[in-house]
Each structure stands twice: as structure tokens, then as C-alpha cells.
Amino acid sequence: MNKLERITDIALPVIGGSVVGLLSTQNAKKDYQDFKQPAFSPPKEAFGIVWPILYATMGIARTITKSSRKDSSKNAYLYNSQLGLNYLWSILYFRFKLRGTALIESYVLFASVLLTTVAFYKTNKFAGLLLVPYVVWTAYATYLNAGFVALNHDKEEYAGDI
Secondary structure (H helix, E strand, C coil), X not given: CCHHHHHHHHHHHHHHHHHHHHHHCCCHXXXXXXXXXCCCXXXXXXXXXXXXXXXXXXXXXXXXXXXXXXXXXXXHHHHHHHHHXXXXXXXHHHHCCCHHHHHHHHHHHHHHHHHHXXXXXXXXXXXXXXXXXXXXXXHHHHHHHHHHHHXXXXXXXXXXXX
């Protein structure tokens, strides 16, 4: 694996997440302030700090597993699936305001992230451990999604598909 491939593997999730975020979350800050928030909601600024870090650690973990002799096509499939689901969530929730669909997709995303983390851990323990904060944040984000749906489902401007 050459240096350019490593840089690309690390940059891809960061750039992809940034592009999806720019295209789908124009009203996210306003939505975050206008609707009832579940307990333990972070300040809106936290998302812009946490996600780039998580995307970078995803890319680093993938680079590590690709460099391992134990890497498999299963790792690539799981990684690409969770990354696609990650991008899709923002589009469903923010762009199309399909809050209920995004919640269901969030559970699928969480399972996918968990499977990816376990597979990466089996390939390279450090790569798997790098994804643990992503597992925790995805669980937390699912909690937030469920909380927002539960607290705001009766508001027409929030509801979308619920």
C-alpha cells in the first residue's frame, strides 16, 4: 500500500462526510434550536468537532486493516456499507426530513458500525479500538434521533414521515 492510497483512505471519509454535511444540513442548527431536545443533548457545536475526528479515525482504521495480511473483502464490504449508511442518515434526516426513516436507518447503521468494529478488531486490534468512539457516538446519535422523534413527532414542521 503506497502513501497516496493511505492518504486517500484517510481523506475519503472526512471529505465525503464534509460534502454530505454541506449538502444536507443547511438548516440543522436552526432545527436543533427550534425543537425539543432529549436529555443529554450536546451543544450544536459539538457535531462539527466530533464528526471530522470520527471520520479521520475511520480512515486510519481502514488503512491499518488494508495493510494487514488478515484483511479481507468482508472488511471492505462492512466498511463501505457503514460509511454509505452514515452518509445516508444525514440525507434522510436533514435533507428530506424523513425523521422516522432516519431512526430506523440509524439502528441499521449502529449494527453495521458494530460489525465493522468487530471485524477490524479481529484483523488488527488497534484498528478495532480506533472505531470504539465511533460505536459509542453512533449509539448516542441513535438515542438523540429517537429522543427528537419522541419529543417532536406531533409538530408538523418536524414530523416528515412520522
